[in-house]
Amino acid sequence: MSVKGSIFEPPIDLRNHSSLIYAEGVFGLDSRKKFSMRAKTADGILRYADYEIAGVVDSQSREKTAGEVLRDYLAGRENFKTPIFSDLKEARQKTNADVLILGAAREGGAFPKEWEKDIELAMNSKMHLVSGTHFSFAKDERWSGLAKKNNVLIWDARMVSGSFKIPVGSARAYYMKKPVVLTVGMDAAIGKMTVAYEMSVAAKGLGMKSCVIPTGQTAIIIEGWGVSIDALPADFMAGAVETMLLEKEEDFDIFFVEGQGSLFHPAFSNTCISLIHGAVPTHMVLVHRPQREHSIGSKLVKLPSIKEAIYQYEGIILPRYRNAKVIAVALNSSGMGDEEYSKYKESAEKESGLPVFDAVRERGAVAGVISNLKSVSI
Amino acid sequence: MSVKGSIFEPPIDLRNHSSLIYAEGVFGLDSRKKFSMRAKTADGILRYADYEIAGVVDSQSREKTAGEVLRDYLAGRENFKTPIFSDLKEARQKTNADVLILGAAREGGAFPKEWEKDIELAMNSKMHLVSGTHFSFAKDERWSGLAKKNNVLIWDARMVSGSFKIPVGSARAYYMKKPVVLTVGMDAAIGKMTVAYEMSVAAKGLGMKSCVIPTGQTAIIIEGWGVSIDALPADFMAGAVETMLLEKEEDFDIFFVEGQGSLFHPAFSNTCISLIHGAVPTHMVLVHRPQREHSIGSKLVKLPSIKEAIYQYEGIILPRYRNAKVIAVALNSSGMGDEEYSKYKESAEKESGLPVFDAVRERGAVAGVISNLKSVSI
Known part of the structure; x- marks a missing residue:
């Protein structure tokens, strides 16, 4: 995918570089038992990015390749054998990486x-820096000075540059x-x-030119462009999604917009509705976690039935x-045994009248749903 | 209403001061023919604020009192006789005002x-400054310096101070x-x-302690406190409304939350849903303009029927x-003749099964709806 021509174009096109993912103290299996979500960005990049990853840096990891850690999630994918280095210096010496991504x-x-x-070591050894933290390295004197000195x-990636010219959304x-x-x-x-x-991986497998529209920091780093919708002023949230889609329209056959929040989360319903009204989707897929009964945003808010949602x-x-329709229900069933999963899936299919699958457990089912979109006329 | 104790407490409590409204070139009837919406803040303050207004400043106005301009809108209200001055110097000399509000x-x-x-003249003659513009006077060196020098x-009012501690909304x-x-x-x-x-005026007329929760810049200046919901980071929009209500709960009998945007406006639906999920209203009133067929946000978006909305x-x-219900439909019927209005109102009553009124044309009807809330148990 080309980054050029987007108003959300970043300073570095990751497709022209080789990157190391800095996942210190969070990537190995031992660390995951303590901090389950901290390697989310690293995992996302390894699973889905189409630019070159030279390695992961984590001194605490006992595993030596990404595949040993992520197993099924990387099965059959590019980064299964990507090495894990125990220190940055070694990683820099053994690879041709010239970008450090804080993952x-x-x-x-x-x-x-x-x-x-x-x-500091990375910049002094001429590596560019990509960060999804809430801290702005570019605006900090020390770090911007060091970058300038090293010409990196x-x-x-989480920051919104003031120079974006985003229109107010108008469907x-x-x-x-x-x-x-x-x-x-x-x-x-x-x-x-x-x-x-x-779904995007499945679409590519079916020979379609597929584009993920990244609306949050992890997907932005995976794609190498995009904008955190919830970091924008309210008036421009829908307009940003609209703009991203229209910019890419000609280059792709199908678009998958990364959703945010939920209509049923009391604080994050705003970002959700901005994506709906900005993307004007032709189809939706409802993501559901069977074990969750109340919104993580409030014990007062019982989640609706699948049908109601x-x-x-x-x-x-x-x-x-x-006239956009929900065309499938995707289950996040991690932690469910096979039998429990099958039983739940069957009841959800009955309730919704739609295909139901866990996109990680059943890649074949995802492809089935997407293949129906190949010939759809909009 | 007390401003104290709110996390949205402003630096000036307007209830302890006398204010001049600066409405240069926009307040008089002649100017209104050219720029119909530019006196919105001035009008709002004159109609609804409960602090002292010493006068309006507009060198272009041929009218000499606020009542001559706003007529019916001010009938029977405090500011009907409030003078219009043709220059600030005169206004400062003839009144005891010590605050200038940019209106x-x-x-x-x-x-x-x-x-x-x-x-400059205002500050040098020891007047405090209230601004709802997008320009921050407090952050500008020249103006903050002048304020400091004059001890004003x-x-x-539109700016969000970084020191607010707003929780993420949780219903x-x-x-x-x-x-x-x-x-x-x-x-x-x-x-x-x-x-x-x-509605709040009607509630007060019925002897209730009524509070308007201000969510946009005009109401914030009218109330003398509050926060522009659409100026907040997305994650805190619902939490801000929630906080404003809970802070005031004990001091009032009934609350009217100023709505923003609309579920049917493609760019401003986010602010609307944040207010719904932050305020968790017990009742809603639908505001409708019969002449409007499409959203001002997009010619593609036809507005729904009253029933559907x-x-x-x-x-x-x-x-x-x-289980919150819409309890009335308020029409914005300006520009409609009496006969056309009556006819439309009748059909809207039939469609909705609810009381329908233009809140400015029919103050009695507003009071009727509010009196039903006096004894409601929540």
Whole structure:
């Protein structure tokens, strides 16, 4: 995918570089038992990015390749054998990497002091820096000075540059004459990004030119462009999604928009509805976690039934005559045994009348749903 | 209303001061023919604020009192006889005002250069400054320096101070055991603030302690506190409304939350849903402009029928068991003749099965609806 021509173009095109993922203290299996979500960005890049990854850096990992850690998630994919290095210096010497991507998350998006030495080492050995933390390296005197001295670039992927010229959304994505599939959630933090990517992988497998529209920091780093919708002023959230789609329309056959939040999460429903009204999807896929009964946003909010959720998402589309339908229910069933999963899946199929699958467990089922979109006329 | 104790407490409590409204070139009837919306803040303050207004400044106005300009809108209200001065110096000499409120709007919220001389004069004659423009006087060296020199305060009412500690919304307003009435719109810019205020005036007339929750810049200046919801980071929009309500719960009998945007406006649906999920209203009033067929946000978006709009707003409430109902339809019928209005009103009553009124034309009807809320148990 070309980054050029987007108003969300970053300073570095990762497709022209080789990158190391810095996942210190979070990537190995031991660390995951303590901090289950901290390697999310590293995992996303390894599973879905189409640029070169030279290795992962984690001094605490006992595993030596990404495949040993992520197993099934990387089965049959490019980065199964990607090495894990125990220190940055070694990684820099043994690979041709010239970009360091900070791929470990900390509480509240912070940037911990103990990374400083390695980031300094990276810049001094002429590596560019990509960060998804809430800290702006480019705006910090020390780091921007060091980057300048070494003639390397900084990309703060979570930051919104003031120079973006985003229009206020006006439902113009309605004019797209290609499938635009939005993942919508029963709740926030439920797996909408993963489902968007698994569908995109399936579409590529079917020979389609597929584009993921990245709306959050992890997908932005995976894609190498995009904008964090929830970091924008309210008035421009829908317009940003609209703009991303229209910019890419000509280059692809099908679009998967990474959803955010949920209509049923009391604080993150705003980002969700901005994506619905900005993307004007032709199809939606509902992502659901069977074990979750209440929104993570409030114990007061019981999540609706699958049927009710589908009804609500289909009813909120603008313009109404887009007539977008939920075409599948994607289950996030991690932790469920096979029998429990099969039983739940069967009942969900009965309730919804739709294909139901866990996109990671059943890649074949994903391909089945996507193949139906190959010949759809919009 | 006390401002103290709110996390949205401004630097100046307008209830302890006397204010002049600076509405240069926009307030008089002649100017209104050219720029119909530019005196919106001035008008709102004169109609609804409960602090002292010493006068309006507009050198272009041929009218000499606010009542001559706003007529019916001010009939029977405090500021009917409030004088219009043709220059600030005279106004300062003839009144005891010690606050200047910028009450004229320009394209895009700008602050025009030709106001500078008067603002300088105001500060040098020891007046505090209140601004709802997008320009921050407090952060500007020249103006903050001048304020400091004269020992006067600056309140940038549209700005969000970084020191607010707003929680992420979690539907806690559900615990409010008093009526919380939210105005929701068929579209954006349709009169939701006016309807909230007319209902609040009616509630006060019925002897209730009534509070308007201000969510946009005009109402914030009218109330003397509050926060522009659409100026907040997405994650905190619902939490801000929730916080404002909970802070005020004990001091009032009934709450009217100023709505923003609309579920049917493609770019401003996010702010709308944040208010719904943050306020967790017990009742809603739908504001509708009969002449409007499409959203001002997109010619593609045909507005729904009254019945459909009510259905959508009632269906999006969280938690579902709040069971909030739309209890009336408020028409913004300006420009409609009496006969046309009566006819439309009758058909809307038939369609909705609810009381229908223009809150400005029929104050009695507003009082009728509010009196039903006096004894409601939540």
